[in-house]
Amino acid sequence: MKGLLWKDCLTIRKKYGLPRLVLDLAILAALLVVLEGTGALVVSLLLVPLEVTSMVISLTSFDETWKWDKYAAALPVSQAEIVKSRYAFALLMALVGFVVALAANLIAQAAFGAGRLGTCLLVAVASFFLTLLVLAVLFPSNYRLGVNAGVAVMILFLVAILALWFWARVTEYGWLVWAAAHASLLPWLGCGVVAILFVLSYVLSVSLFRRKFR
DSSP states (O other): OHHHHHHHHHHHHHHHHHHHHHHHHHHHHHHHHHHGGGHHHHIIIIIHHHHHHHHHHHHHHHHHHHTHHHHHTTSSSOHHHHHHHHHHHHHHHHHHHHHHHHHHHHHHHHHHOOSOHHHHHHHHHHHHHHHHHHHHHHHHHHHHHOHHHHHHHHHHHHHHHHHHHHHHHHTTTHHHHHHHHTTTTHHHHHHHHHHHHHHHHHHHHHHHHHHTTO
16 A cells, blocks of 8 residues: 555656645745735635645546556555555645644734634644545545546535635634634544544445446
């Protein structure tokens, strides 16, 4: 499985490279400067999940182009391990996204006084769980219907986030204040719910992947 994971990492490295990294950092900096305190929310709840989702969709697109699934099935690894390696890669990218979200919130807090340290951590954790939640829906869709289904999931996620953003503007971020007041409970609740969904997603993805070779 380590070899499969390394293959995904090399593929993304070749696909994105240094120019994409510089572009992402420039977008992150621009959001923080233009939107000030709220820029960290956009980075955490929109940019990070979309970027991780985009990477997974890119890998699925390459798999379909290269007919990788048929080749991978001939390797001396189980079909469950093939799916597990893709989930492991996504989890690794979600952790990187968590670090980025936390850094963005800490910068916003230091530069603009946006929220407290506890709120910064809460938003970063929310970004991580939100990314995993989107991935939990994305993976079975990809294995069942292909890369186009993954794109559809990403678009639906974007629409949902924009609707949430509009609601947050109308309520003047009352939901964020409430979340901060329950900061000790929400991470554990979110962790439990997302972990269950992620495991169920993995089981479903393995089943869908195996159907391709029956």
